[in-house]
Amino acid sequence: MAESTKQPGGTSRNAPSNGAKGRLISRGDSPAGQPDTRTRLLEAAGPVFAAHGFDGATVREICAAAEVNVAAVGYHFGDKLGLYREVIRGIRDHRERRFPTPNNDAADPRRSLYRIVRTLLSRMLACDESGWETQLLMREMNHPTPVFESMVREFFRPQFERLVEVLRELTQADLPAHRLQQLALSVVGQCLYYRMGSGVVQVLIPHSELRAHFDIDSLSRHITSVMLAATEGGTASSQYDQLDPDQINW
Amino acid sequence: MAESTKQPGGTSRNAPSNGAKGRLISRGDSPAGQPDTRTRLLEAAGPVFAAHGFDGATVREICAAAEVNVAAVGYHFGDKLGLYREVIRGIRDHRERRFPTPNNDAADPRRSLYRIVRTLLSRMLACDESGWETQLLMREMNHPTPVFESMVREFFRPQFERLVEVLRELTQADLPAHRLQQLALSVVGQCLYYRMGSGVVQVLIPHSELRAHFDIDSLSRHITSVMLAATEGGTASSQYDQLDPDQINW
DNA sequence: GGCCGTTTAAAACAATTGTTTGAATCGCGG
């Protein structure tokens, strides 16, 4: 089984050694019209993976959407998983450009909180061409693969830690770490639910109300106000301690 | 293709007419030892469907777990989807018995809120034999099938409306409907996140903290206190209006 | 015991999956 002269990089795993290609157009649009086969595959694979998941998506559907032969994925990415990895990597790069993480506002931590909430919601509810990205991330979140753990570490953790810092500024009292983490998770949970449970929300909330009062603006203000009420005035700690098992039991 | 004398209910779709069976044991354990083939299939199918989803699960794996021939699912349930429907129906019945929806506490709406939160969290984080049920519900939530919409209507909507009523009692001011709905969704979102994003949480929160401060008790108190702070004292409306685009802009 | 409907078993079926193959095509350097 001597890997003869057919495929650059060997017939087993690798993509073609893209350093030296026949055509000089390095990787992207061809001047004629349609993009490169490789990029056409990448662009077509994203929505399909988002719609059906990694296992559910078929390379034939992807290749049909890309108008490309089924053997192309094997040639350019080694196998289906190689294509998937590349799609995930592309998402990670694109989102940071599309919705940059907001800077801290040293003057008013309330603004910082609002910005974080709004950025989170914007990323969740984006309905433009990056809508499938969130869908795919949600899929990874529910059925994590080895790809996802590193993504959480590199992508979610920095935002989470900044959120914790903002909440620390907002709560004058010196709350222990786990209380701040709980508050941060409350923020993230509220934001994510409007994406994750969007199907549930659409059934529970009448359509007219939904369009009028459940846009990014309204929801950002709502979630921010909830968290401000929970953090400001020192009520965060007092309310928490009031809820002892003696007072509330059944 | 005259459906001869082989299978009760026809070879195309139906399950065997279970009204008249050969054995008198009506449907369940056989006195000898192992349960009925049908129930053995039902019990084995739940975890497998939860682990791999409807498409991902294979009837062969299910039948192997149930120690049953592959043809049994076709005989007892018509096809794979028939088995799935029956599993979903079983979940719906079992959960209402396992975690009954708490009654309203007319005296103190704060107690009612706490009970609802705790019930929600208990259902989410249940790690006992009903753990796969939540897992399967989550799967349906993220990739809804025709089965799920009716479940939202019959199962989630009543709880949601009661939650709205409790929140209405908690907010003295007469808030519009969409504000109460937003608050209710904030409750649900915070509760669900600890299940949905459990993978994320496990990466973000150190393991020691997680076991010490992120159990059902602590989280119930935390979420309840957040929502009480957001609703009590009339701050719900005032905070919301303070957040106008003029004050917080970027 | 012998019959008969109910249930189970092993095997086979058609369809679809990801992947590979070997030839045809493209595009440039000689």
Next chain:
DNA sequence: CCGCGATTCAAACAATTGTTTTAAACGGCC
């Protein structure tokens, strides 16, 4: 124009899928 590597194509491959088929075993009833 020819050659040659990079790329694309149609076809086939082996594996797995849900489902069906055919025959055998079970168990009560005469």
